[in-house]
Amino acid sequence: MTRALPTPPPRIARLPRNRSGYPVPWFVAWIDGTPDFRVIGTGKLDDAVRFRLCWLCGGHLGANAAFVIGPMCAVNRVSPEPPSHRDCATYAVRACPFLTTPGMRRRDSHLPEGTTDPDGIMICRNPGVALVWVSRTWRMQPHLRLFDVGDPTETLWYAESRPAARDEALAGIDSGMPLLRAEAEKDPRPRAALVELELQYERALTLLPDAGAR
Numbered sequence: 001m002t003r004a005l006p007t008p009p010p011r012i013a014r015l016p017r018n019r020s021g022y023p024v025p026w027f028v029a030w031i032d033g034t035p036d037f038r039v040i041g042t043g044k045l046d047d048a049v050r051f052r053l054c055w056l057c058g059g060h061l062g063a064n065a066a067f068v069i070g071p072m073c074a075v076n077r078v079s080p081e082p083p084s085h086r087d088c089a090t091y092a093v094r095a096c097p098f099l100t101t102p103g104m105r106r107r108d109s110h111l112p113e114g115t116t117d118p119d120g121i122m123i124c125r126n127p128g129v130a131l132v133w134v135s136r137t138w139r140m141q142p143h144l145r146l147f148d149v150g151d152p153t154e155t156l157w158y159a160e161s162r163p164a165a166r167d168e169a170l171a172g173i174d175s176g177m178p179l180l181r182a183e184a185e186k187d188p189r190p191r192a193a194l195v196e197l198e199l200q201y202e203r204a205l206t207l208l209p210d211a212g213a214r
Ligand SMILES: [Zn+2]
Pocket: 011, 054, 055, 056, 057, 058, 059, 084, 085, 088
């Protein structure tokens, strides 16, 4: 699929491009000279955390960290990927077809040998909604390559490469709740986990875009 990309911020414009003209994010693995967007390059995650580097452009992060996450992550406040600059993250959420085009499936076939899924719940589906979660606080969970994200200073919701309407963002959250409830039911203390999840759900609803915003 070819379509016009949004104008990249200078940090992204400096990145190499693949054959289709997409900028290749810093974290992407290069295999035999070709970038494979599904694979994280060796050592990139550790370097991003240790040196506070932007996941998308590789530059140094400032005080603000922007996570590109799905709506379910806005509920449980966990990101599978480290943060980026705000302008890099908002570019990615508008340019990445997987994140923002409903109906596109991840191509999981022909992954190179030795590829492993990220830790935690891997949700291989496209909710059609993504958001940029900007926060001054975050941390990597010990022993798990997952990131706890702190209270947001800003949440920017997108659907199909444009700002999402409130009902679209809400539908994105609601479509993932059965999966989160199923996980909570596997908890050693399922009742407490379900109560906690409902509180997290209510908290996420306060972050939805305003009604009528688009
Ligand atoms: Zn960046």
